Amino acid sequence: MEEKGLRLGDSQMKSQGTRMIQTGKDGKKRNAMDVIRCRAYDNYLNSFIKMEDRRYLPNDRAIQQLVRLRSTVGTIVMTPSQFKDAHFSPLGSFFYFSEQNIANDPLTIALAEREKPNAFKTLSTIIFVSTRDSKGFSVSGYIDLEQSLRSFKTVGVKSHPWAEIFAGHRRLEPDQQDLSFISWNNGKVFYNDSDNYKIIPDAVKGLSFLYKGDGSILTIEKYITEEHSLCTFIDSPKHGSAVIYDHRIRRKM
Incomplete structure (x- = not known):
C-alpha cells in the first residue's frame, strides 16, 4: 500500500x-x-x-x-x-537494485536478495556493520534496510547512497541517523527508532528491537548465541564485517 x-x-x-x-x-x-x-x-x-x-x-x-x-x-x-x-x-x-548490475561482493549480493522481500513487507532486515568511515575511524551500527532503501529512493531524504553501494563505488557506513551508531574514535553512541523498529535496551538481554508491524522482539544476543537460522555473518572485502538479522513478518490477526 x-x-x-x-x-x-x-x-x-x-x-x-x-x-x-x-x-x-x-x-x-x-x-x-x-x-x-x-x-x-x-x-x-x-x-x-x-x-x-x-x-x-x-x-x-x-x-x-x-x-x-x-x-x-x-x-x-x-x-x-x-x-x-x-x-x-x-x-x-520503483526500480530495484537487485534487477541492476551489482558488485561482486558478498554483502551487496546478500542485500540484493533481500531487497524485494523487504519492499513487499514479507521480510524485515537489520544490518550490523563494523567498518571505517571516510576519515579512517572505526564505526559500527545497526541499519534498518527497508527504511534506508525507501528513504534513498524518496528524493530529498538523506540516507545511504545505495546506488553507489550496490555498484561497488561506496562503502556501507552506518551513521547517526540509523537504528544505532557508535564512533569508536570519540565513544559517541546514538540510538534512533525507525519506521519499522523501536529500540529496547535491556541490561540483561542486551540490545533488542521491537518490530512495530507484528510486535515481535528481535534480541540480538539470542540471535547470535543460539546460531539463529535467520542470522547471517558476512566478511566483506569492501564493507568490512557485517551481520544480517532477518525477521519473517507475521501478519496481525
Missing part, C-alpha cells in the same frame, strides 16, 4: 511539473521536476563535503566544484547525467 502511495505521488508530481515553473540560479526556467533533480544532485554532492572544506571555502557552489574534481580512493563522484540515470529512471522510485 505504501509503495502505491509513492507511485501516485511521483505521477502527480510529473503531471504538475509542466505547470510549475521556477527560475534557477543560472537564470534558466525549470519545471518542478527539474528543480527536484537539481536539489537532489546538490544534496548528493554535499554528502562528500568535509569539515575542512567549509573551513577554507565557505561558498557551497565552490565546494561542490571541488568535490567533482577531487578523487577519493574507492569513491566515484557521479556526473549530473549519471545521477539522473541512477535516480530518475523511467521506473522513478
Whole structure:
C-alpha cells in the first residue's frame, strides 16, 4: 500500500511539473521536476563535503566544484547525467537494485536478495556493520534496510547512497541517523527508532528491537548465541564485517 502511495505521488508530481515553473540560479526556467533533480544532485554532492572544506571555502557552489574534481580512493563522484540515470529512471522510485548490475561482493549480493522481500513487507532486515568511515575511524551500527532503501529512493531524504553501494563505488557506513551508531574514535553512541523498529535496551538481554508491524522482539544476543537460522555473518572485502538479522513478518490477526 505504501509503495502505491509513492507511485501516485511521483505521477502527480510529473503531471504538475509542466505547470510549475521556477527560475534557477543560472537564470534558466525549470519545471518542478527539474528543480527536484537539481536539489537532489546538490544534496548528493554535499554528502562528500568535509569539515575542512567549509573551513577554507565557505561558498557551497565552490565546494561542490571541488568535490567533482577531487578523487577519493574507492569513491566515484557521479556526473549530473549519471545521477539522473541512477535516480530518475523511467521506473522513478520503483526500480530495484537487485534487477541492476551489482558488485561482486558478498554483502551487496546478500542485500540484493533481500531487497524485494523487504519492499513487499514479507521480510524485515537489520544490518550490523563494523567498518571505517571516510576519515579512517572505526564505526559500527545497526541499519534498518527497508527504511534506508525507501528513504534513498524518496528524493530529498538523506540516507545511504545505495546506488553507489550496490555498484561497488561506496562503502556501507552506518551513521547517526540509523537504528544505532557508535564512533569508536570519540565513544559517541546514538540510538534512533525507525519506521519499522523501536529500540529496547535491556541490561540483561542486551540490545533488542521491537518490530512495530507484528510486535515481535528481535534480541540480538539470542540471535547470535543460539546460531539463529535467520542470522547471517558476512566478511566483506569492501564493507568490512557485517551481520544480517532477518525477521519473517507475521501478519496481525
